[in-house]
Amino acid sequence: MRSVVDFAPEDVILDRAAILGSQGIPEEAELTENFERIYGEAIELFKELTEPAGIICGISISGFEEVFRGEGLNEPSNPVEDIYRKSGYLSLFAVTLGAVLSEKVTELFDSGDYASGYMLDSVSSYAADKLSDLAARNLQLELTAKEPAESQWRVLSYSPGYCGWNMSGQKKLFEVLRPQEIGITLNESYLMSPIKSVSGVLIAGSGKIHEFVSSYHFCDTCRTKSCIERMRNL
Amino acid sequence: MELLEQISFNLQNGLDDVVAALTKDAIEKRIPPGEILSDGLIAGMSIVGEKFKNHDIFLPDVLLAARAMNGAMEMLKPLLIKEGIPIRGKVVIGSVKDDLHDIGKNLVAILIKGAGFEVIDLGNDVPAEKFISAAKEENAHVIGMSALLTTTMPVMKKVVDLAKDEGLYGKIRIIVGGAPVSKEYALEIGADAYSYDGANAVETVESFFPVNN
């Protein structure tokens, strides 16, 4: 089942502490008046310009096996493979905040307003990441509503480029999901446009299936290590 | 407060219009442009850099100061050239072919420019050949390349290889950066340096230029 998801702009989560944290700013830091002004303006601009959209497509384990195999470039041993095989439900997904935000960021940089451009980009990056969490939460609510008795559903998103799933996996993913319908395209280097887009699979199952030890060799070069936080919040 | 001190002070507060007006005033008062640069603008930028390092201010504040610095530099540049005061060095920078993400690259370009270097920004989606031809045309001292994803990083090696073919290797410094890039990768492809962020990129580029060169 494939469907376009309508997110309302106000659904997009903007957590100040987390946004500032992503810029390396500790919560207790004292900020200048200039900083506060730029932050406030960026939040307003974001709310005005964001065009969140998503697309999801339920898929069987065997169907996903094919997508996941992709171009045959995944790490031979990786957590995603162990996790999806134990799942109760799988759904391909892609989400985007739209192109207008990035166009505005470029415009601000070009006009010399670097600080505002940087802040809007940073807010948008954070929000794009959270949009995939939102897609996961929505699916979790939906599954739980269908089977209230078994409300142990935990849904997490997994993306090519993370956890040993090679970025080239996006090729097959795009063939099946066809997110072009909501304006997301993929170039030959597997870069998506609009930039503020995320692709991957939503994996649903008990919390336990999502647990793994992040000691794979590729975990050393992972820049985010977000799996630790994700597992903690299960 | 003395005029140059005022320039430094207002630059620290990111007041670009005030810095521009004060710089104009200083030029009209015939203060040597080299002095306006060193005792006004660079003095202010150094304090901004210090405060940033100590986490007293954060990147947006630095970017406001950089904007003020760049505006004033536009006015000073022709005068500096006329007086034969050398520009610190020329850097050609871009995001590699297929890479459409350019915020990291933009930040690095702004900060390097803010440190007094001349920066030629080639934008994003820049093919390897373009880096080389621009570096030659501009007589650049440094090539800077940025990539967001590992899938676009091979272009960086191509640029290094082309620089070797064209006899530029060793003469021109090559610096790489971006989220998936690492020091090991820079070494592996034969680039001169890797920087993990804008402030570090400035320090690295500065280290390529011996004092007063």
Ligand code: B12
């Ligand atoms: C925020 C983020 C996102 C955001 C926004 C993306 C964007 N940049 O606009 C969102 C959520 C949308 C996203 C999506 C994706 N992301 Co992402 N993302 C990040 C994250 C956390 C930060 C990147 C960032 O914007 N930083 C802020 C900017 C300002 O910094 P920067 O560009 O790195 O530039 C700084 C330095 O790198 C350096 N620098 C940059 N260029 C240059 C050049 C020179 C010459 C020098 C000296 C220095 C230098 O200085 C800059 C200023 O400090 C990184 C991980 C990380 N911590 O770096 C992953 C990361 C880049 N993403 C990754 C992946 C896989 C993806 C996706 C493919 C996932 C997916 N399947 O959906 C997509 C691809 C999006 C697309 N359009 O194709 C991977 C890439 C791995 C790889 N193998 O290449 C990373 C590294 C995470 C990881 N797994 O470790 N992402």
